[in-house]
Amino acid sequence: MHKLISFAPDYIRYIIKGGIKFYAWMGFLAILSAFSLYGFYLQNTEGLIVTGITSQIHDGLYFANLVFLVGVAAGAVTIVFPAYIHHHKAMHEVTVLGEMLAMTAVIMVMLFVFSHMGRPERLWHMIPYLGIYNFPNSMLAWDVLVLNVYLLLNLVCGFYFLYVKYSGGKINKNFFMPLVYISIVWALSIHTVTAFLISTLPARPMWFHSMMPIRFILTAFAAGPCLIILVFLIIRKNTKMWIQDDAINLLSLIITWCLGMALFLTMSEIVVELYARTEHANGLYYLMFGLHGLTKLVPWFWGSLIAMLTAFAMLLIPGIRTNYKLLPIACVLGFGGIWVEKGMGLVVPGFIPTPIGEVTEYYPSMVEVMMSIGNWGIGFLILTVLLKGAIGILLGEVKYGGSKAEKSNDVASGGKAAAYEAR
Amino acid sequence: MTHNKIPADHSTELPSKCQVQPEPEDPSEVNSRRDFLKTGAASLLGAAALMTQSDDAQANIEWAEHFQGNYRLMTDQEKVEARARLEKRYSEEYGKAVTVDGTPAKEGVLLGYALNIRKCIGCRRCVKACVAENNQSRGPDAGQRIEWIQVMKMARGEFTKDKMADGYPESQGIQYPEGLGIQVGGNAYSPAGVVLEGEYFYEPEAVPEKDATYMPLACMHCEKPPCVKVCPVRTTYREPDGIVVIDYNWCIGCRMCMSACPYWARRFNVTTPVLPKAEMNPKTHYLGNRPRMRGVVEKCTWCIQRNRIGRYPACVEVCPVGARKFGNLLDPESEVSLILARKNVFRLKAELNTFPKFFYFFD
Incomplete structure (x- = not known):
């Protein structure tokens, strides 16, 4: 019990300590977070009129980010799955970092939900018994359920593991392993249900197809690892934690084939929709070429397609895939391309034209952009804190029984060997 | 180009009460x-x-x-x-x-609506009457203007001899006149007979216009409403008499219902509705035309504040040509029942299985 009580202060003491670089980074993110708070204040005094949404196109940047970030959260399973199912040693060492990322992404999804809602103060209406929870009818109710359980699973798995490491005990496999297996399946469920959220609406023909869930999962398993690789490379450069090449190479291989299959599905959709060119293809046509002279998303679509194709081509070449100077470029291209394709490129054309044939365009307002950047800022703030704490415990810098910081300093700076043993 | 001018006070000749509805309360x-x-x-x-x-x-x-x-x-x-x-x-x-x-639904009533598209002249009085009756927002900005009815003006379209040669891509010198391209007739893209491709913001000098047909749209009050199914908090639901309503005080503003509606019947209050004091209609219903707040969704309720006390919806009352009919589908003698029995009727987007209780018909 004493261990548990000292865990929190030790953990917090460690994460708030850092160099100039750390404080500068945190300060920068704090400023971004303030943007988000100000945007939230405006939206809940003036109303969503400060954003670009209308009754025609009533989901925009927020919903786009929400959908994308559910994918990032699910993408963490690309670490957990190889670690526990294939017993991949290098992945095993960093699983907890994936869990931290998943948690962050789910919290960011919730931030975007709050940004998106017209009446966030009424969210309690969804809480069972207090309000009405339209389950199992409403797909949104399913989404809320799976996302919250996923957050809880990662919270329990991640912090249980960290606590055991901290206190120097042994992991209770009877408790831990079932949760890990559940969280693997659950990761698939969160993105499947998010896909169902929009693909079960016949009123929106662009979304109404059964390919949506698998396409969501593939793009998630490409975009998620892209971000993970970038984070891993930053960790390798800026902390004493060493992440093995093996882990990064496996992730880049996963990105390659998930991105490849996602591109294949995009191509299938284009052929099926545009060959027959029914009225139901109007959304896709708007996205690719514009409709009735409105072409705002056209450069975004082609830009994202080129980015994804370039990333795929780069990743196909082993020389580039294993070159950690070029790999980040491919990751940024892949991440950015999928963000556009799956975010704005999927959400907005679903509303164009409207069910009664009206063609309008959507322009995100300054407030909307500011608030989205702010939410990402909060996300990175949380991610930095969670990763720092996790790394501290993995390195043994935070340990039960007093500060081991000075001691472990010497050990870790000595070499680039993995800083702790596999689970 | 002036066509039948509409007599302004024609609506007074129409019956002002539903035959099928119970009398108003004492x-x-x-x-x-x-x-x-x-x-x-x-x-x-x-x-x-x-x-x-x-x-x-x-x-x-x-x-x-x-x-x-x-x-x-x-x-x-x-x-x-x-x-x-x-x-x-x-x-x-x-x-x-x-x-x-808060008058509740009456037993043995299932409300239905029928609209004669042959008669509609596109005057949009229903749109204006609806806004005046139902306390919609009417501010200067686009986001502050809400209308529950759209009257779609659609081109009649024309087929001409001139266009016969068009439509083929460049021949490229191969024996087929259409070359490697796809065979498309020059008159293919004439909008004739196309439903839902038109405009609803039009300001002609007089209606009806010669080259246009009109199709009013609003909430269809589906028997199987997709909006009700997707609502995470069940704030929108179907009343026992078939009207789909919203509890504005319970709505969380997630807008799933708007994504789910195939008829674009729902509107979102992006800001606090602009409703001038003088224009406010003080006779309201909790589930209907009471003033709404920022951040919630609203829609047509067939004037629940009127139909629950035995009056016609405002759009029915104001229609100068009598194109709009409203009544109890369970009463075989009501106007809508007689229309269903005797006229050719259709439901919009019937393929989606939403089973609207709003029927279009023609003589």
């Missing part, structure tokens, strides 16, 4: 109920004032409103209190005696 009974409501409001205000330690009545009303439950699940007493609270707030806000009715 006025004295209504009055006594109002008195009762006022007492209820006073006692609740007292309790709220004690709770919040504040003298500001307005704030107390809002405080109580924030924590009220879903209207459908309230007890009768809670419903009365909720409406009394609103009456007090609205009366202060708009400077007139506003009533918030």
Whole structure:
């Protein structure tokens, strides 16, 4: 019990300590977070009129980010799955970092939900018994359920593991392993249900197809690892934690084939929709070429397609895939391309034209952009804190029984060997 | 290019009451109920004032409103209190005696609507009457203007000899006139007979225009409404008489219902609705035309504040050509039932299996 009580202060003491670089980074993110708070204040005094949404196109940047970030959260399973199912040693060492990322992404999804809602103060209406929870009818109710359980699973798995490491005990496999297996399946469920959220609406023909869930999962398993690789490379450069090449190479291989299959599905959709060119293809046509002279998303679509194709081509070449100077470029291209394709490129054309044939365009307002950047800022703030704490415990810098910081300093700076043993 | 000018007061010749609807309540009974409501409001205000330690009545009303439950699940007493609270707030806000009715659905009534598209002349009086009746927002910005009815103006389209040679891609010198391209007739893209490809913001000098047909649209009050299914908090639901309504105080503004509606019948209040005091219609219903707030969804209720007391919806009453018919589908002698029995009718987007109770017909 004493261990548990000292865990929190030790953990917090460690994460708030850092160099100039750390404080500068945190300060920068704090400023971004303030943007988000100000945007939230405006939206809940003036109303969503400060954003670009209308009754025609009533989901925009927020919903786009929400959908994308559910994918990032699910993408963490690309670490957990190889670690526990294939017993991949290098992945095993960093699983907890994936869990931290998943948690962050789910919290960011919730931030975007709050940004998106017209009446966030009424969210309690969804809480069972207090309000009405339209389950199992409403797909949104399913989404809320799976996302919250996923957050809880990662919270329990991640912090249980960290606590055991901290206190120097042994992991209770009877408790831990079932949760890990559940969280693997659950990761698939969160993105499947998010896909169902929009693909079960016949009123929106662009979304109404059964390919949506698998396409969501593939793009998630490409975009998620892209971000993970970038984070891993930053960790390798800026902390004493060493992440093995093996882990990064496996992730880049996963990105390659998930991105490849996602591109294949995009191509299938284009052929099926545009060959027959029914009225139901109007959304896709708007996205690719514009409709009735409105072409705002056209450069975004082609830009994202080129980015994804370039990333795929780069990743196909082993020389580039294993070159950690070029790999980040491919990751940024892949991440950015999928963000556009799956975010704005999927959400907005679903509303164009409207069910009664009206063609309008959507322009995100300054407030909307500011608030989205702010939410990402909060996300990175949380991610930095969670990763720092996790790394501290993995390195043994935070340990039960007093500060081991000075001691472990010497050990870790000595070499680039993995800083702790596999689970 | 002037066509049949519409007589402005034609609507008065139409019957002002549904034959099938029960008579309005006894006025004295209504009055006594109002008195009762006022007492209820006073006692609740007292309790709220004690709770919040504040003298500001307005704030107390809002405080109580924030924590009220879903209207459908309230007890009768809670419903009365909720409406009394609103009456007090609205009366202060708009400077007139506003009533918030709560008349429930009558047994044995399933409401239906039929619209004669052959008769519609596109005058859009229904649109204006609807806005005046239902207290929609009418501000200067696009986001502050809400209309529940759209009258789609669609081109009749024309097929011409001139266009016969068009449509083929460049021949590229191969034996087939269409070259490697796809064979498309030059008249392929004539909008003739296309439903839902038109415009609803049009300001002609006179209606009907020669080269246009009109198709009014609004909430179809589906028997299987997709909007109701997707609502995460069941704030939108189907009343026993078939009207799809929204409890504006329960709506969380997630807009799933708007994504799910195949008829684009729902509107979102992106800001606090702009409703001038003088134009505000003080006869309201809790589930209908009472003033809405920022951040919630609203839609047509077939004028629930009217049809529940035996009156026609405003659009039916105002239509100068009698294109709009409304009544009880369960009564074989009602106008809508007779239309269904005798005319050619269709439902819009019937392939989606939403089973609208809004029928289009033609003579």
